[in-house]
Amino acid sequence: MSDPAVDLDELVQRGYRFALTLTHDEARADDLVQDAWHKILRVDGPWTIGYLFTTIRNSFIDHCRRTKRVAFESFGNQHDPHGEECGALADDDDVFQISNGTLEAALCRLRPEERAALYLAAVEDYTAQQIADLFGSPRGTILSLIHRAKGKLRENLRVRTGTTA
Amino acid sequence: MRAKGLREHLSEHYAGKTLPAATVARLTSLVSVPATASPVQRIRFPARPRRLAYGLAACVAALALGNAYFVVENRGLRSRVAELSHDLVSARGELTAQMNGHNFEPEPTSGVPDSPAKGGANLVAMRVCANWCQNCAVIQPMFQRLEQKYDGRSIRFVDLNISNDATRRQCSQTLGLDCGEWMIQQCDAAGTILLFDCEGHRLLASLSDADQLPRLEQVLDAALDKKNP
Numbered sequence: 309m310s311d312p313a314v315d316l317d318e319l320v321q322r323g324y325r326f327a328l329t330l331t332h333d334e335a336r337a338d339d340l341v342q343d344a345w346h347k348i349l350r351v352d353g354p355w356t357i358g359y360l361f362t363t364i365r366n367s368f369i370d371h372c373r374r375t376k377r378v379a380f381e382s383f384g385n386q387h388d389p390h391g392e393e394c395g396a397l398a399d400d401d402d403v404f405q406i407s408n409g410t411l412e413a414a415l416c417r418l419r420p421e422e423r424a425a426l427y428l429a430a431v432e433d434y435t436a437q438q439i440a441d442l443f444g445s446p447r448g449t450i451l452s453l454i455h456r457a458k459g460k461l462r463e464n465l466r467v468r469t470g471t472t473a
Numbered sequence: 474m475r476a477k478g479l480r481e482h483l484s485e486h487y488a489g490k491t492l493p494a495a496t497v498a499r500l501t502s503l504v505s506v507p508a509t510a511s512p513v514q515r516i517r518f519p520a521r522p523r524r525l526a527y528g529l530a531a532c533v534a535a536l537a538l539g540n541a542y543f544v545v546e547n548r549g550l551r552s553r554v555a556e557l558s559h560d561l562v563s564a565r566g567e568l569t570a571q572m573n574g575h576n577f578e579p580e581p582t583s584g585v586p587d588s589p590a591k592g593g594a595n596l597v598a599m600r601v602c603a604n605w606c607q608n609c610a611v612i613q614p615m616f617q618r619l620e621q622k623y624d625g626r627s628i629r630f631v632d633l634n635i636s637n638d639a640t641r642r643q644c645s646q647t648l649g650l651d652c653g654e655w656m657i658q659q660c661d662a663a664g665t666i667l668l669f670d671c672e673g674h675r676l677l678a679s680l681s682d683a684d685q686l687p688r689l690e691q692v693l694d695a696a697l698d699k700k701n702p
Binding site: 320328329338342411427 | 479482483
């Protein structure tokens with residue numbers, strides 16, 4: 309049964325956004341969040357955002373393995389000394405003047421794991437450790453992943469907006 | 474346009490992405506259903522029916538339960554579809570369906586009145602479509618041509634949008650209760666035109682490709698000639 313303190317509407321919407329970062333497709337994200345929701349229903353909770361994110365991510369990986377649509381690359385256990393010292397998305401000093409479509413296109417070029425990590429860090433304000441717990445990866449790996457995702461996104465945006473570093 | 478940081482851009486970008494309110498309401502309503510509720514209540518699951526089989530199961534549900542929320546889970550769950558449909562129809566004791574491979578195979582039922590479709594039409598051509606179905610866009614003009622060609626004949630043209638609860642219910646009501654039995658006979662995917670014989674309780678033909686249109690017309694002509702020689 310649900311915890312009355314949990315705003316389920318907000319929970320669904322946040323789950324949907326997270327699913328969207330993984331799939332980058334609204335219809336598939338819709339399916340994914342409903343799939344995950346049903347899985348949680350089966351075990352009757354808990355209705356927490358962490359559990360929902362984990363279920364969504366596991367469902368996504370299951371689906372990818374089943375359909376073999378996306379090749380999951382291991383992002384290795386690389387350390388980024390700069391990232392280690394900063395927060396998950398601390399060096400957000402670059403500014404861009406971009407349209408939503410440009411960002412959409414730039415995000416499209418990231419891997420699902422990169423988009424998801426970036427989303428969690430930037431939008432959900434997750435710390436690297438929280439993302440690491442969610443993904444089941446070492447913190448250093450997550451920092452490296454976010455650092456590279458940011459770099460790729462920044463590069464993509466620069467290419468698309470015609471700005472130079 | 475104001476220049477913003479990456480974090481701000483991402484926050485704004487994702488803030489605009491939301492699920493439709495109806496979907497959210499349905500999902501959250503599931504949480505409040507007690508675990509001890511009957512199976513019929515528990516299966517109010519509103520996922521997106523990818524395959525027509527799911528839509529058909531939803532039709533059966535609509536027939537059995539009126540306005541109950543019901544559609545099935547979305548992936549790889551044929552057996553679940555069958556199970557849910559079976560639960561639903563058994564709950565009302567009106568229809569019994571079994572799953573066989575990719576299709577539902579109806580069992581003979583007793584006590585179900587064999588009423589023809591309302592409106593006096595003996596044949597029903599149904600376009601099964603869904604908002605996300607690309608083939609539906611290809612099928613639609615063919616369906617309209619058929620409707621124009623057979624205007625005034627003893628055939629009823631019905632659209633069944635399986636992604637729309639209201640349409641689905643309306644269609645089920647239009648066709649009559651026992652039509653659910655024919656609808657679950659043979660169907661693969663959205664983007665199909667189905668031709669039902671309401672008197673013979675049979676699925677006469679199905680079309681999912683433009684090349685099959687002449688064949689469907691032949692079947693349709695033959696059926697109309699047979700009924701009105």
